[in-house]
Amino acid sequence: MSSNIIIENVTKIYDNIKALNSITLNFEANRVISLIGVNGSGKTTLLRILAGLEEATKGCVEFHNKRIKAQDLRQISTLVFQKAIMFNSNVQNNVAFGLKIRNFDPKEIERRTNQALSTVRLHGFHKRKSKKLSTGEQQRVALARAFVIEPKILLLDEPTSNLDPTNAVIIEDAIKKMREKNGCTIILATHNLHQARRLSNKIVHIHFGKVLETAKPEDFFENPGNKITKKFINGDLQF
Amino acid sequence: MIGVPTVALGLLLYLLLSKSGPLGIFGLLYSPLAISIGQALLITPILISFTSSALEATDIELRNLARTLGASKLQTYLAIVKEALWGVNLAIIASFNRAFAELGIAMMLGGNIRYVTRVLTTSIALETARGEISFSIALGIILMAIVFSITVFINYLRRE
Numbered sequence: 001m002s003s004n005i006i007i008e009n010v011t012k013i014y015d016n017i018k019a020l021n022s023i024t025l026n027f028e029a030n031r032v033i034s035l036i037g038v039n040g041s042g043k044t045t046l047l048r049i050l051a052g053l054e055e056a057t058k059g060c061v062e063f064h065n066k067r068i069k070a071q072d073l074r075q076i077s078t079l080v081f082q083k084a085i086m087f088n089s090n091v092q093n094n095v096a097f098g099l100k101i102r103n104f105d106p107k108e109i110e111r112r113t114n115q116a117l118s119t120v121r122l123h124g125f126h127k128r129k130s131k132k133l134s135t136g137e138q139q140r141v142a143l144a145r146a147f148v149i150e151p152k153i154l155l156l157d158e159p160t161s162n163l164d165p166t167n168a169v170i171i172e173d174a175i176k177k178m179r180e181k182n183g184c185t186i187i188l189a190t191h192n193l194h195q196a197r198r199l200s201n202k203i204v205h206i207h208f209g210k211v212l213e214t215a216k217p218e219d220f221f222e223n224p225g226n227k228i229t230k231k232f233i234n235g236d237l238q239f
Numbered sequence: 240m241i242g243v244p245t246v247a248l249g250l251l252l253y254l255l256l257s258k259s260g261p262l263g264i265f266g267l268l269y270s271p272l273a274i275s276i277g278q279a280l281l282i283t284p285i286l287i288s289f290t291s292s293a294l295e296a297t298d299i300e301l302r303n304l305a306r307t308l309g310a311s312k313l314q315t316y317l318a319i320v321k322e323a324l325w326g327v328n329l330a331i332i333a334s335f336n337r338a339f340a341e342l343g344i345a346m347m348l349g350g351n352i353r354y355v356t357r358v359l360t361t362s363i364a365l366e367t368a369r370g371e372i373s374f375s376i377a378l379g380i381i382l383m384a385i386v387f388s389i390t391v392f393i394n395y396l397r398r399e
Contacts, residue, residue: 052306052307053306053307074307075309077307078307078308078309079303079307081303081304085301085304087301087304087318087321088321088322097308097318098308101308101310101311146308149308
């Protein structure tokens, strides 16, 4: 299987604190990869580097075996934040933002927007004010906004945390549809181990900036190779 | 600079624009252009202060949101300005009202010349000095009505 994106010895230091410590990872195309770990383990930092929002202090990111700069990463990837951020406009304008700045044809914008809103089950919400929607609906709009630009790498930072089960299921279904339709690499940071197991082809356990274990979901949960990973899965991790 | 006394600014500009002043060769004193220059200088700090406050008040993650959706620096900046549009509108209203209802600069740089540099505020001052109180009140009501109407109109546009 071709390597889509490679993180090569990436270190990120904030104020003398190593958020990421020499991380090397391969993310294959058309796969869902879950990043799991305790709060502050470096999941979000890794996503922000992959989104091109932060530069690594050391190391690099490669796409199709070529080193890629942050500004170019922003053209091929998009990040859905943990807390949905809405532009002060209606749902239609929020979802179409990425298409408008790429000068898409209005008909294509309408087609893609309709399709994305249907995927997240918000058909008919076009004219609704985004900031007046519920938290779950806003997160679904954020997901649709990422879908329409058809990124090669879709980054999701705990997209279902603080959501009710109905919204969480809708978002999980949408993620699956997105992968089937576009064949993009989806990297998902989550605390929800069941969700990671349901959605992922590969699970990466990050602990205080280091990768402890990378495995297929069945191996990861049935036979974790690392003691800390085993404790984390069982909820026995003390630190 | 927001609270600069208009009379002090008017005096400074008067000295600069008067015939013996460094900008006297342009002959701008007692002209509508002199009033415009004075008012522009008066409102610039208000415009900058209110607009920058509005931009700073936008969610810091909005910038990252625009960037992660592929926006260039300019597109990101425009998106943030759009988000802060109400604050920018407020800056425009506050500046307009400050300039429109200002007396010191209009009087000192315009000279209150009939049909040339006489504006509502200088007219009110003149009519009051002449004892035409009812006429002054009428002009004051017109001044208030214009300021109020513009504020209401901008508010309406914001809601739309």
